[in-house]
Amino acid sequence: MNGVRVLVGTRKGAFILTSDAQRKKWDISGPHFPGWEIYHIKGSPLNPDRLYASQTSSWFGQVIHRSDDGGKTWENVGNKFTYEGVPGTHQFYDGTQHPWEFTRVWYLEPSLTDTETIYAGVEDAALFRSSDGGQTWQELPALRAAKGELWQPGAGGMCLHTILQDPNDSKRLYVAISAAGAFRTDDGGQSWKPITNGLVSNFELPDPTAEVGHCVHNIAMHPARPDVLFMQKHWDVMRSDNFGESWHEISGNLPTDFGFPIAVHAHEPETIYVVPITSDSEHFPPEGKLRVYRSRTGGNEWEALTKGLPQSNCYVNILRSAMTVDTLDPCGVYFGTTGGQVYVSADSGDSWAAIVHDLPAVLSVEVQTLP
Amino acid sequence: MIRIVLPTHLWRLAKTDHEIALEGEDLTSIRAVLDQLEMLYPMLRGTIRDQVTYERRPYVRFFASGEDLSHEPLDARLPEEVISGTAHLRIVGAMAGG
Secondary structure, three states, X not given: OOEEEEEEEEOOEXXXXXXXXXXXXXXXXEEEOOOOEEEEEXXXXXXXXOEEEEEEEOOOEEEEEEEOOOOOOOEEEOOOOOOOOOOOEEEOOOOOEEEOOOOEEEEEEEOOXXXXXXXXXXXXXXXXXXXXXXXXXXXXXXXXXXXXXXXXXXXXXXXXXXXXXXXXXXXXXXXXXXXXXXXXXXXXXXOOEEOOOOOOOOOOOOOOOOOOOEOEEEEEEEOOEEEEEEEEEOEOEEEEOOOOOOOEEOOOOOOOOEOOOEEEOOOXXXXXXXXXXXXXXXXXXXXXXXXXXXXXXXXXXXXXXOOOOOOOOOOOOOOOEOEEEOOOOOOOEEEEOOOOOEEEEOOOOOOOEEEEOOOOOEEEEEEEEEO | OEEEEXXXXXXXXXXXXXXXXXXXXXXXXXXXXXXXXXXXXHHHXXXXXXXXXXXXXXOEEEEEOOEEOOOOOOOOEOOHHHHOOOOEEEEEEOOOOO
């Protein structure tokens, strides 16, 4: 089969949407894990039938499942996430120090080089790794030594929500943490540094250029250009051309530069996508018009993509992990909304269609391009 | 014999029925019941109580014989009708919106 498998995590279960390469007719399966919040579901780049799902519940905690048949059946794997050593404390909402407490897994990132290795980004923010297919998890504790005592939860919690792997260097990882910032390791997680030079948070931080504390919403990278990073910050769309050492703003002519996800075209490293949201206090599209914005110049010059998207009375949000691209040609772009729609563009964003309209609120969207 | 009723999320997770019967003469406390339950159904570890501290998760409740046993010591003796299997020990997701 030459096609795609879209993995959708929602507030009330997971859904798997499959299509051939035309991406016009879709089969829908689910809900998988009905009633559970599925923060993330993602497949191994080495074995597309190996999937991992993070299911969480305020009542019953964290569960991880693994599939080896593309989501037809699932096996329960390890859910014990224990911080290394004495967990210590971080800043809390009231300015006091608060103990690190595990709440849930926000993000699962299967390794690019080893089928049995997978990373997990969790709340309270930390990075875990499993080398046995998710059966057991070990923290990479040096991350929290990167001024962790100064991190503090944002409105959504103190979550590690983004993990990127450098395809040219398996020891280099990037992570992003809400209201803490972005961090990089060049030695497989033994040491980390904040990569926030150039970020300015005038309204969110007492020191707008502080090393940590920036509310980074999402980071994206093209695999052919791992030195170039694109960031959707709380406010501001940013770019780095040197592995995150420094950032500059590329918001340009966007109607608002607040938003959550950011994505890079699979075949054009200078083509990027964002979904502008009105503001930090109004989490819906400006003017009730759902518009994806595309830049084909690596930022600053943006065009609105509207064909097939609602252009009136639309007040959904698109969360940070809810936009992605496939690697077909033309590139497919996907995003899910808090209103339960999952949209696809099979032509790099020129036109859009809803695959489904009425799912629970969408938390995450990933896609696998199947051979 | 102890008869346990699980909430929907957990009996589906354990791939069992909503009612589970546990055999054992020493099943006289919630701690002993949970120890055996988690041994037989390891996928339930962490869903009812913390895996490190063994404290009950905040939104989980233990009901039996019309009483809320959630705040009793984990080693407290269960009601005799639960120990004898004539009444259920109900593990419940606490009422909360969402």
